[in-house]
Amino acid sequence: EAGVAQSPRYKIIEKRQSVAFWCNPISGHATLYWYQQILGQGPKLLIQFQNNGVVDDSQLPKDRFSAERLKGVDSTLKIQPAKLEDSAVYLCASSLVWGNPKNEQFFGPGTRLTVL
Amino acid sequence: KQEVTQIPAALSVPEGENLVLNCSFTDSAIYNLQWFRQDPGKGLTSLLLIQSSQREQTSGRLNASLDKSSGRSTLYIAASQPGDSATYLCAVRSNYGQNFVFGPGTRLSVLP
Numbered sequence: 001e002a003g004v005a006q007s008p009r010y011k012i013i014e015k016r017q018s019v020a021f022w023c024n025p026i027s028g029h030a031t032l033y034w035y036q037q038i039l040g041q042g043p044k045l046l047i048q049f050q051n052n053g054v055v056d057d058s059q060l061p062k063d064r065f066s067a068e069r070l071k072g073v074d075s076t077l078k079i080q081p082a083k084l085e086d087s088a089v090y091l092c093a094s095s096l097v098w099g100n101p102k103n104e105q106f107f108g109p110g111t112r113l114t115v116l
Numbered sequence: 117k118q119e120v121t122q123i124p125a126a127l128s129v130p131e132g133e134n135l136v137l138n139c140s141f142t143d144s145a146i147y148n149l150q151w152f153r154q155d156p157g158k159g160l161t162s163l164l165l166i167q168s169s170q171r172e173q174t175s176g177r178l179n180a181s182l183d184k185s186s187g188r189s190t191l192y193i194a195a196s197q198p199g200d201s202a203t204y205l206c207a208v209r210s211n212y213g214q215n216f217v218f219g220p221g222t223r224l225s226v227l228p
Contacts, residue, residue, distance in 0.1 A: 004159075033216075042120070042205050042218030043160070056215055091159055104150060105207075105216065107159035 004108035012114045018080040021111045025094030035091040087115045118143045120219035128225040137191040137222045139206035144184045147209040154203045196226045
């Protein structure tokens with residue numbers, strides 16, 4: 001079974017530029033998550049999708065971050081414009097069904113973003 | 117608001133030792149708790165998931181326990197090996213919020 005795929009693996013941009021990250025979850029997984037992990041900290045949830053609908057985006061900085069999952073499969077996370085403090089690893093995860101306590105989350109390798 | 121802490125922040129042990137990693141959470145009304153492993157520069161690998169109705173889960177040399185009333189979970193690693201060196205994170209999903217809140221992790225080094 002293929003895991004969660006993410007691209008690119010690394011990205012270096014200057015502040016005020018735009019950047020986009022792509023995620024392809026495990027086939028059949030209805031729930032998709034985007035996390036931000038700053039060095040030395042645990043991941044922080046940015047947004048959670050159930051199929052193509054947003055379940056929770058309460059911690060997403062909506063003035064600069066946006067995410068979509070138009071067909072309920074792949075997802076894109078965008079930052080526009082980027083700030084220095086956005087330097088982090090952006091992790092995508094998926095799980096089979098949201099709301100089932102037996103569901104495990106499976107993570108992709110992440111995209112390491114450096115903002116100069 | 118759920119808060120998750122992990123102690124110690126870092127741990128170094130000789131190969132072969134049994135060890136315990138701790139995870140504490142402030143709100144005992146949890147849905148489930150999941151332990152992950154993260155290798156440097158990599159994503160997270162799921163180790164064990166404990167539902168709120170369970171007290172422990174085991175997988176190979178790993179055993180995770182859950183005590184909701186005290187807001188604690190422990191990850192027990194038996195007969196540690198250098199390959200166990202990684203950062204171990206616990207994540208808690210609360211009943212009301214349905215979001216995972218992660219702890220900061222414990223960085224484990226197992227010395228040959």
